[in-house]
Amino acid sequence: MVGELYTLLCLGIELIQGLVLISLFFLYTWVGFLQFLASINFLTTILGMRPGGVTLIRCTMFVLSLRITSFLLICAMPVLAGALTILITDRNFNTRFFDPAGLGDPMLFVHLFWFFGHPEVYILILPGFGIISHVIKVGSGKEDIFGKVGIFYAMKSIGLLGFLVWGHHMFSMGINVDRRSYFRVVTMIIAVPTGVKVFRWIATMVGGRIRNWAAIY
Numbered sequence: 001m002v003g004e005l006y007t008l009l010c011l012g013i014e015l016i017q018g019l020v021l022i023s024l025f026f027l028y029t030w031v032g033f034l035q036f037l038a039s040i041n042f043l044t045t046i047l048g049m050r051p052g053g054v055t056l057i058r059c060t061m062f063v064l065s066l067r068i069t070s071f072l073l074i075c076a077m078p079v080l081a082g083a084l085t086i087l088i089t090d091r092n093f094n095t096r097f098f099d100p101a102g103l104g105d106p107m108l109f110v111h112l113f114w115f116f117g118h119p120e121v122y123i124l125i126l127p128g129f130g131i132i133s134h135v136i137k138v139g140s141g142k143e144d145i146f147g148k149v150g151i152f153y154a155m156k157s158i159g160l161l162g163f164l165v166w167g168h169h170m171f172s173m174g175i176n177v178d179r180r181s182y183f184r185v186v187t188m189i190i191a192v193p194t195g196v197k198v199f200r201w202i203a204t205m206v207g208g209r210i211r212n213w214a215a216i217y
């Protein structure tokens with residue numbers, strides 16, 4: 001998809017024609033809207049409809065990871081939908097938001113796209129982190145995962161930091177050196193909460209009775 005969009009900017013708006021591309025844009029905008037609604041549903045359910053006595057931190061790790069994923073989707077999806085909508089008006093309705101010929105800025109599209117694009121990486125992997133935490137807990141025969149609160153906060157900080165690092169996808173596009181070093185440093189900082197999670201998974205397995213399951217391998 002990114003290739004299609006970048007080509008669109010590089011080759012000129014007229015070169016790619018047809019209903020295929022525009023249906024693709026509408027489809028992404030529509031799917032984004034649906035994901036946005038689904039995330040609100042998840043978030044309100046997790047925050048407001050827990051049975052009595054189940055505090056947030058007593059939920060399973062998968063539920064906790066979905067809570068963060070929903071937050072990311074709610075913040076990131078409208079940006080993609082907006083960028084694609086502007087792209088459609090540029091292609092089909094003679095606006096020039098991203099076109100230098102009309103004093104528009106092609107870099108603006110790339111910024112908007114990656115402001116969605118990087119959090120999307122975590123949207124995809126965070127539920128996986130939740131599943132890993134849960135499988136390791138059950139597969140090690142432990143009552144609870146080691147340092148559960150810490151893992152939850154590590155996931156939270158990964159979610160927040162994910163919104164501050166989008167520039168690392170654009171190094172080859174002429175972003176200036178100060179911004180490059182900023183994006184580089186914040187990207188490296190994400191390694192810290194990631195390390196917190198991995199070491200807590202290992203600590204959960206230590207001393208446990210590790211089951212002979214494919215999921216554990």
Ligand SMILES: [Cu+2]
Pocket residue numbers: 117118121165166168169
């Ligand atoms: Cu990224």
